[in-house]
Amino acid sequence: MPRVLRVARSRAGHGRPVARTAPRQLVVRHEPRNAETAPHALGAYLTSAADRFLRSNFTVPRLSRRAYQLDIGGLVERPVSLRLEELCLLPQRTLTVTTECAGNHRTTLSPLPPGEPWSGGAVSTARWTGVPLATLLERAGVRAGAVEIVATGADSGQVATGHARYARSLPLARALHPDTLVALRMNGAPLLPAHGAPARLIVPGWYGMASVKWLAGLEVVAEPFAGYFQSERYVYREPGQAVAPVTDMRVKSVFTSPLSSVPVERGPVRVAGFAWSGSARIARVEVASVGGGQWVEARLTGEDEPYAWRSWELIWTAPSRGRHVLRCRATDQAGNVQPDLPRWNELGYGANGVQLLIVEVR
Amino acid sequence: MPRVLRVARSRAGHGRPVARTAPRQLVVRHEPRNAETAPHALGAYLTSAADRFLRSNFTVPRLSRRAYQLDIGGLVERPVSLRLEELCLLPQRTLTVTTECAGNHRTTLSPLPPGEPWSGGAVSTARWTGVPLATLLERAGVRAGAVEIVATGADSGQVATGHARYARSLPLARALHPDTLVALRMNGAPLLPAHGAPARLIVPGWYGMASVKWLAGLEVVAEPFAGYFQSERYVYREPGQAVAPVTDMRVKSVFTSPLSSVPVERGPVRVAGFAWSGSARIARVEVASVGGGQWVEARLTGEDEPYAWRSWELIWTAPSRGRHVLRCRATDQAGNVQPDLPRWNELGYGANGVQLLIVEVR
Known part of the structure; x- marks a missing residue:
């Protein structure tokens, strides 16, 4: 949705609602939709859902809330599947989290690297409500030898190496941190499809690539994950330096x-x-x-x-x-x-x- | 003049002239006036006088065309003073010259150095008509031992080291080059006060600081000139490098x-x-x-x-x-x-x- 339709009364006062188009975001790519929060909206402490920046690697998957299921497996005592209402009934936690796309301000780098040409609008703050990931992992029972949790989204598409689903891993310690959430609500409302509905990860303090949207599965693994978005993208490659993962947002x-x-x-x-x-x-x-x-x-x-x-x-x-x-x-x-x-x-x-x-x- | 007043007919067709203000330049500093050519005007090969960027170190001196006199002295056979009509009667040369302020695109440097915060509009092209500086120097007769020509403008004011007139020197070879002009006309019209009327230097290929406006005097000297705008400003100072003069426009x-x-x-x-x-x-x-x-x-x-x-x-x-x-x-x-x-x-x-x-x- 490139524009948000607003219903407003016409100035003439006839009372007839007219549709007005107001560009709320600066479009970086139309499909899959990537957009920056507009400069005038960046001044609010909490960014509204309509103003929030969008970063999508693939087309937004539309998941049915009724059919939704989060599968937790891998190196666990007992694989678990949770429906949305089960997640909603677990104890919730609310945190205010600033999320920034790792590519934000890319256009300030010279020479300009490949990737979406973000200016400075790929950052927003929201109050996220959800279930601590640790609660879910305790339910499944993480087994000895586990090193990471791989979170997989329902979104997928073509990348340089073939077809891929969006997936990122978190070190076990970060996954078990009480502030790492499987978020169900943003600013008090259920997530919108563009923001990861019905459930997404929120990893406070890390760049946005870790906060996997449209969360479909969690897998506990014994070896570091090496998927496309873990080892080919969202890594720092610098001349003469070892490749390093992108994690914390820099000051x-x-x-x-x-x-x-x-x-x-x-x-x-x-x-x-x-x-x-x-x-x-x-x-x-x-x-x-x-x-x-x-x-x-x-x-x-x-x-x-x-x-x-x-x-x-x-x-x-x-x-x-x-x-x-x-x-x-x-x-x-x-x-x-x-x-x-x-x-x-x-x-x-x-x-x-x-x-x-x-x-x-x- | 911060804006150009245009007289236009009103849309209603009443025929009553209305004053419209149209910003022609992007103001960098109001007094002394410094302004960039606006982006929409940068696309023309020749920039009009109204659109041309302005770079002034001091308030524009208003010189009387009638009283104007250019004095040539120093290490010469015979000091010469020329009135404007005498300059106009000498053989003229017309050259199309792009002039760029040495500080243009300063805002792309990080950290931002002091000085006027120019974006990219401090560059313009014009057809300049004037007398080759060599013609005037031949008249005066440059004596052996001369190394530079110091050109002094009629503009002056306070600088860090006290009161100073604007003055810059040219190596003798550059001063004698047939394309270095004492310009009297821009794009066919007499110079405007803001652009150096009634006469200014034009040093093709060099950054604008060499093209001294409101030219008042030329002095042939036996030692390299070390005035404020020669040795304190318009020099490249880089960590660990010898100070180097700003001369040619970089590609x-x-x-x-x-x-x-x-x-x-x-x-x-x-x-x-x-x-x-x-x-x-x-x-x-x-x-x-x-x-x-x-x-x-x-x-x-x-x-x-x-x-x-x-x-x-x-x-x-x-x-x-x-x-x-x-x-x-x-x-x-x-x-x-x-x-x-x-x-x-x-x-x-x-x-x-x-x-x-x-x-x-x-």
Whole structure:
């Protein structure tokens, strides 16, 4: 669905509902649908379902809620199959989680690697409600020798090596972490098909590729998984470096206000944004005005939740009319600092270079 | 003048002229005025005076054409002073010259250096008519021991080291080159105040800082000049490197069509732009589609003049709906190739990294 239809009253006041089309997202690819959250919507702490970015490797599978079944097998004491209503009746947990596509900001890498050309809108935050994956694994009983859990989605299609289903593995420790969820609801509502209905993984702190949508099966394995999306995609390949898996979101900050397309008046200007890191909470965000300006610490504001982005703001006084450039830089409590230049890698993941905001002051 | 007033007839046809404001340039700084040529105007081979970028270090000096006098002195046989009508009566030469601000594309450098935050609009092409500087120097008679010609503008103001006039030197050989002009006309019309009226230098192939506006004096000197704009600004300062003067424009190519803000329809799309280099003519421009795509050679089109940018085009067939990214890369006949990443330097000059064009295909 490229556009969201809204029913609104016409301005003339005749009371006749008219259909209005409002582009809610910036389309990166139409089929399978990939889209960014639009800049004006990136400023909200929680992103609505309509505004949320979409990243799909294959066509969205439409799963019947009635026929849905999650199979847990492999190296377990007793294979388990759970229907949706059984999942819904298990104890639920709700977490606010920022999810970022590993390819977000890929277009800031030079030379541009292959893959979807994401700008900065492939990140969103939502409240996810679901069953801890650990609860399900305890039910099945993980046997000795298990090293990973392979999560398989119902989506599949052609890749470079042939036909593949989307599948990613999690190390056992991460799979058993109480905050790794099989999510059934987003922002209080059942998941939409585009977001993984009826059930998807949520792996807080990791890039989005780990949060497998349209979850169909969980398999406990004794050897590291080497599927296409585990060993060919979503890995860091850098010249002269060993191939490394993409896991935690790297520390990053972005501007959300003012929008670069909207000129501001002279005088104090509220500059705001978000910062996040998969490794630790945000320790600070600094902003520098114009090239070579000193870094000034911004104020961390709003909610402080462990897996969600942190809002920040700063009152900046525009020194003169004209074009100004601001930079923002985040540091997390583990000491990771956002670098000026993103670290180049062949597939273009984890681009977290310092962002520029070009502001026109009138 | 931040906006150009146009008188247009109202749509209702009442015949009453209404003033319309049309922003012709993107303002970088209001005072002194610095502005970029707008993206839609960058596609013309010759840029009109209204669309031409403006780069001023100080407030525009308004010189009287009647009182104007160009003084040539220093290490010469006979000091010469020429009034404007005397300059106009000397043999003239017309050259098409692309001038680029040395700070153009500064915002593509990371971290962002100080200086005006130019995007890509600080480049324009015009037909300049004027007297070869060599003609004037022959009149004055350059004496043995001369090494440089210092050109001083009528503009001045505060800089980090105190009060300064704008002044830049040229090596004697470059000053005596028949294509270095004291220009009196741009695109056939007398120079506008913002562009250096009544006379300015034009140094083809060099970044714009050499083409001194509001030319007031020429001094032949026996020692290399070390004024503020010669030794403190417009130099390449790089970590671990000797300071080097900014001279020739580095090889570069840009997209001018389609505009990134305008979606295109599926099917063949004409992609076009310009390429230029201060060192040699353009040998080829290549375009690659999407990250990792192969470089495909574009067709060099239009006029082929030694000091002007070269237009190029390519018919690109959008393989699918959605966002696509194209890259363009120029190579000059001296073998200089546009690099993927611009070469960082403290003052942010000569940024000529490969440009991206993000195209939305519907």
